[in-house]
Amino acid sequence: MRRLLALVLVLLAVASAFGAAPAKWQRAAQLPAPRSEVGAALAGGEIFVVGGFTPSGQGSSRVDAYSPATNRWRHAPDLPLTTHHPAAAGYRGRLYVAGGYGADGQPLAAAHVLANGRWTVLPAMPEKRAAAGAAFVSGKLYVVGGVVRTDGRRLATTTLRYDPARRRWARVPGPTPREHLGVTALNGQLYAVAGRKLGFDTNLATFEAYRPGARRWQRLAPVPGKRGGTGAAGNGRLIVSAGGEELGGTIRTVFGYDVVSRRWRRLPDLPTARHGLGVVASASRVYVVAGGTQPGLAGVSGANEFLTLR
Numbered sequence: 062m063r064r065l066l067a068l069v070l071v072l073l074a075v076a077s078a079f080g081a082a083p084a085k086w087q088r089a090a091q092l093p094a095p096r097s098e099v100g101a102a103l104a105g106g107e108i109f110v111v112g113g114f115t116p117s118g119q120g121s122s123r124v125d126a127y128s129p130a131t132n133r134w135r136h137a138p139d140l141p142l143t144t145h146h147p148a149a150a151g152y153r154g155r156l157y158v159a160g161g162y163g164a165d166g167q168p169l170a171a172a173h174v175l176a177n178g179r180w181t182v183l184p185a186m187p188e189k190r191a192a193a194g195a196a197f198v199s200g201k202l203y204v205v206g207g208v209v210r211t212d213g214r215r216l217a218t219t220t221l222r223y224d225p226a227r228r229r230w231a232r233v234p235g236p237t238p239r240e241h242l243g244v245t246a247l248n249g250q251l252y253a254v255a256g257r258k259l260g261f262d263t264n265l266a267t268f269e270a271y272r273p274g275a276r277r278w279q280r281l282a283p284v285p286g287k288r289g290g291t292g293a294a295g296n297g298r299l300i301v302s303a304g305g306e307e308l309g310g311t312i313r314t315v316f317g318y319d320v321v322s323r324r325w326r327r328l329p330d331l332p333t334a335r336h337g338l339g340v341v342a343s344a345s346r347v348y349v350v351a352g353g354t355q356p357g358l359a360g361v362s363g364a365n366e367f368l369t370l371r
Contacts, residue, residue: 084368085329085368086368087366088364088366094123095116095351097361100195102149106343107126107128111149111156112124113337114145114337114353116361127348127350144160147159147161148160148205157202159173159223160190160204168190170190171185172185186221188217188219193206194206194245196244197246199249200225201222201224201225205220205251206220206240216240218238237253241256241257241289242291243302243303247298250271251272252295253267253278254293254300256288256289261356264287268318269281282323285327287307289306290356292304292338294340296370299318306353311353314331315328336352336353336356337352345370
């Protein structure tokens with residue numbers, strides 16, 4: 062018995078010294094209709110991929126839903142309009158989609174919700190938004206950042222908040238103006254991760270947080286690498302920043318920000334580097350879906366990969 066106890070203690074010591082095996086990205090069922098510059102969100106236990114560019118460079122109204130439990134996709138009801146670069150967020154089993162670029166290449170003010178298999182038109186946003194991000198905090202939808210208009214390429218300076226109960230929009234403080242950013246929520250706070258001003262050469266590492274009711278966003282430690290066309294997801298105590306594009310190509314590196322220690326750490330690189338992707342947390346995993354493997358419209362992908370964080 063003593064020998065067995067001693068052996069167990071030795072094994073525990075070895076495990077403590079060397080740590081658990083490092084996490085690795087794994088491949089899941091591919092998106093049936095590859096797209097880039099998509100909206101993506103978790104709703105009702107499924108990961109929804111909304112709109113985006115098709116391989117032919119056309120905008121799409123298609124919506125696909127992935128079940129992490131079964132590793133299967135289904136074709137969900139299409140959006141009532143064609144869009145790319147939309148913002149998406151899930152809440153209480155419903156999928157909310159706001160803005161994006163329309164068929165004419167201009168930002169949209171349109172907003173919709175998918176519930177019980179049907180799309181419903183919501184009140185239009187008070188300002189058009191494309192290449193923004195969205196997340197829910199305390200039952201309110203926040204649309205953060207993005208392009209307001211292509212004429213002059215004006216960036217949003219405020220955040221748009223939607224109250225589903227009152228069906229009303231309001232303006233609240235915005236982060237540093239930028240587009241193609243990652244937006245997520247964790248523990249009652251919004252996070253705006255990286256992004257860019259207007260082109261591949263204007264990528265930012267800016268990282269900010271906002272607690273509803275505050276007068277301004279709080280600057281946090283910058284992302285270790287500048288990135289635009291990126292995505293973000295909150296999982297456990299980590300804000301995960303994945304993907305993006307720059308002048309030299311697509312970005313493979315992934316970083317995690319610990320909201321307790323307030324430090325960034327390097328996570329395993331993406332197996333398939335891409336931008337314009339969906340980054341979504343589900344249970345202990347972060348999924349990275351769709352996107353483009355080359356800057357711009359080239360290399361539209363249906364890749365679906367996940368990393369287990371704990």
